[in-house]
Amino acid sequence: MNVGSIRKVLVEDTLLSEARAWSLLRALARRAGAGHAVGKPAGVRLDGAGRLEAVELGMGWLDVYPEADPPFQSMSVLPPAIDAMLKLYLPLCVGPKSSDLVLAHVGQSLDGQIATSTGASCFITGPQDLAHTHRLRALFDAVLVGRATVDSDDPRLTTRLVAGENATRVVLDPSLRGFVERKVFRDGAAPTLLYCRQGSRDETRDYGLAEVVELATSGPVLPPAAILDDLRRRGLRRVFVEGGGVTISHFLQAGLLRRLHVTISPLFLGQGRPGLALAKIEGLDQALRPRVRRFPLGEDMLFDCEFRG
Ligand SMILES: NC(=O)c1ccc[n+]([C@@H]2O[C@H](COP(=O)([O-])OP(=O)(O)OC[C@H]3O[C@@H](n4cnc5c(N)ncnc54)[C@H](OP(=O)(O)O)[C@@H]3O)[C@@H](O)[C@H]2O)c1
Known part of the structure; x- marks a missing residue:
């Protein structure tokens, strides 16, 4: 091999394509889910077998700085799509807090609805937000939904629009009154846990x-903390709460959401199913004020809300 070809191989070996960036994110998420998130500045790359390697700064595909914003530096100028992907997803995959991350996502109209009055919700937000939902499924150990979402949408909750593994599916149905013939209970595409x-x-x-x-409960609500404890005992530390609004609200109200992704689509639905329904507050000083980052997703706008309290 001459010097020119060696240089070409070396350059190609360090180039970060979109596919490589996504594989890297998934490997970082897996490491976080195993309780060993990359917590210190390091170069990161995948070896020939797709295993994550943490190497010296400057020696990987990307330098990761878990405490910085954004938490990475690249040796070369990144194409905008890869830069945006890393800005959105890398904070979910590195740093000590990524090992026990609970994140919810809701796609809603400008008037705050997640479905019409008949329960139609496919698709309020556009294709980019749908792909985002599949990316979140791939980056988390468990994808959790309420009984009404399973009854109304019959979702598979699997990762199909992007490369990645299926998360364990979790359904909350306290009285077990939901439809049991739904796909999540029958298709065997991924393990399914049904909490009651x-x-x-x-x-x-x-x-x-x-x-x-x-679960032992003293009232009608399954305590979100008890659900998360049980999932953690099963090795499912990273939990994606996919909906609907009632289920997300329980986790948010309990102070257990680290991040909430709200994607707003520019349409008005009229009275349907509300997104979040939180307890009343009296003064603006009681409002939740997360740190917010904004990401355009086609016609929609994603608000990445981080609750630090
Ligand atoms: N746009 C979006 O992002 C999105 C995402 C998902 C779903 N959706 C749509 O949203 C609608 C459903 O949402 P939703 O807010 O009405 O309902 P949901 O959150 O899907 O389900 C709520 C039900 O789940 C059970 N549940 C959830 N958390 C619980 C807890 N901690 N303890 C006890 N029970 C719990 C309760 O069942 P019981 O009533 O049996 O007590 C509760 O009524 C559907 O139309 C679906 O298409 C939209």
């Missing part, structure tokens, strides 16, 4: 391939 109140299980009913998990 202790004593709700009807032994004559067939819950398909789902594992029914009964």
Whole structure:
């Protein structure tokens, strides 16, 4: 091999394509989910077998600075699409807090609705937000939804629009009154956990391939902290709460969401299903004021809200 070809191989080996950046993000998320998030400045790259390597600064595909904003520096000027991808997703994949990350996403209209009055919600936001939802599924250990979303949308909750693994599917159905023939319980595409109140299980009913998990509760609400504790015991530390509004609101109200992604689509739906429904406050000093970053997604705008308290 002559000097020119060696240089070409070296340059190609350090080039960060969109596919490489996405593989790198997934590997960083896996490491975070295993409890060993990259926490210090380091160069990062994947080896020939796709395994993450943390190397000296300047020696990887990308230099990661977990405490910085944005948390990376590139040796070369990145194409805008890769730069935007890293700015959006890298903060979810590095730093000590990424090992126990709970993030929710909601796609809503300008008048704050996530579905019409009949429950139609496919698709309020555009294709880029849909791909974003699939990326989040791929970056998290568990994807969690409420009973009404499963009843109304019959979602598969798998990663199909981007490369990546399927997360464990989690459904909250406290009284086990949801439709049991839904795909998440039957298709076997990924493990499914079905959380309910202790004593709700009807032994004559067939819950398909789902594992029914009964939680002791003192009221109608399944405490989000108890759900997260149980998921953590199963090694599922990174949890993506995909909806709907009622379910997300329980986690937000309990102070357990680290991040909330709100994608706003420029349309008005009239009275339908509201996005978030939080308890009343009296003064603006009681308002939640997350740190916010904005990302245009086609016609939509994604607000990445980080709650630091
Ligand atoms: N645009 C979007 O981003 C998006 C995303 C997902 C879904 N959706 C749409 O949203 C609609 C459904 O949303 P939704 O807000 O009405 O309902 P949801 O959040 O999907 O489900 C709410 C139900 O789940 C159960 N549940 C959730 N959290 C619980 C907890 N901590 N403890 C006990 N039970 C809990 C309760 O079931 P019980 O009623 O049995 O007590 C509750 O009524 C659908 O039309 C769907 O298409 C939109």
